[in-house]
């Protein structure tokens with residue numbers, strides 16, 4: 417269902433209120449939802465009318481006269497909720513869904529949204545929390561893009577702190593040359609870090625050396641910085657190519673090292689002047705957040721993770737002038753982002769309430785045969801290997817899958833769907849058997865349905881009609897499928913309000929069930945041309961809704977498997 421009909425209704429409702437509300441039809445329109453009955457109806461829930469419009473008396477709305485589009489207006493009670501139901505002319509409803517339902521609506525108030533996600537640390541494993549951040553952040557970005565907001569996808573790489581002195585020492589001790597690092601950057605940095613740490617357990621000089629190197633780096637030593645930048649370049653190249661396998665591209669890579677001593681000095685000045693930080697008993701400068709003391713400067717005057725985040729937020733607002741900035745980071749950093757927001761408030765930055773921490777739960781039980789140092793690349797290889805091993809059978813050819821690219825995409829699809837199918841705050845256990853189930857609600861199910869529809873389009877010998885003829889699509893399976901497709905935009909609206917993907921995932925599974933039922937009864941092959949082309953048009957829209965939904969989730973829809 418497109419906005420057109422909803423907008424029409426919105427206008428009618430606002431007119432009926434005789435200018436007693438300041439809301440515009442545009443703002444009202446997202447509140448209008450597809451009804452859950454067999455009828456072609458749109459509903460306006462009373463609780464939303466009350467909370468969003470301040471309207472408690474609906475007598476005037478109920479007086480809206482039926483016309484060619486709105487057939488009947490009445491107040492209905494659905495369990496505890498009351499709604500105003502608008503019955504829509506069936507032909508108009510069907511035509512609107514089939515001809516416009518798969519495409520994004522016009523957005524009259526596009527927002528400028530920055531989404532920071534993934535944000536791994538070089539020299540530390542890319543753990544499952546980073547993978548979840550990558551998947552969820554990509555979904556949120558795709559969704560906003562589909563809703564026609566302006567999106568900046570930002571990856572903020574952790575590459576700063578004393579541990580980076582250890583990497584340098586490790587590199588020296590292992591005798592690794594720039595070429596070695598270039599060949600296998602993330603792994604070399606990680607190995608060096610682990611090596612130096614091991615050495616430091618027996619030899620305290622190692623720690624001293626590491627600290628010395630980091631102090632030089634932080635002090636702005638050109639030689640150290642150049643070396644460090646070079647290594648970051650290699651690491652970024654590896655990250656970019658690995659993200660590509662996931663179908664992910666970032667607009668920006670920022671580094672914690674972008675916000676070192678010089679940059680945070682200005683921030684610290686503001687914090688001091690506004691008396692937001694005071695010296696604590698350990699000599700650190702700390703802010704009071706609730707009943708906690710949170711350090712912003714170490715006793716030696718160097719900055720911390722939080723300090724760099726304050727500087728980064730200020731810098732990002734300057735660069736992007738965002739309406740919203742989302743940090744997609746696991747639950748364990750709640751206190752950190754709470755402190756960040758609190759301090760930005762105290763700094764009297766008017767945009768402090770535009771930042772939000774999008775948190776998510778933990779994953780247990782993801783183990784790799786390669787041991788516990790997991791990198792994104794290893795996780796993806798593991799997915800692909802599992803798909804190939806499982807010999808997932810294709811619905812069309814019934815031959816075991818042995819195409820590597822398809823296996824890669826299928827594996828990734830399964831991991832993404834498995835992650836996005838539940839509320840993001842939930843912890844969950846990772847279980848390969850469940851992730852890759854052929855029967856069941858997995859990425860494979862969505863890919864199957866998509867391939868099936870593509871296959872029909874390409875091989876049935878007919879072409880879809882360009883205009884819908886509702887009279888030819890009156891079978892119950894067709895009507896149910898149309899009603900299901902009509903919900904697409906409602907679902908996207910809820911998903912973006914709650915920043916929850918599971919509503920979309922669940923919807924796509926339901927949609928697939930309706931598609932499969934319609935597929936069985938509404939034959940295309942061997943059907944008279946006119947009917948065949950109408951059915952094909954119906955399936956064509958269904959495929960586009962599914963395809964767009966899958967793309968928003970971050971899947972690459974397959975045409976064949």
Ligand SMILES: NC(=[NH2+])NCCC[C@H](N)C(=O)O
Nearest residue numbers: 535536537572573574725745
């Ligand atoms: N702006 C931020 N602090 N983003 C989150 C960064 C996550 C950090 N690199 C980590 O892995 O723990």
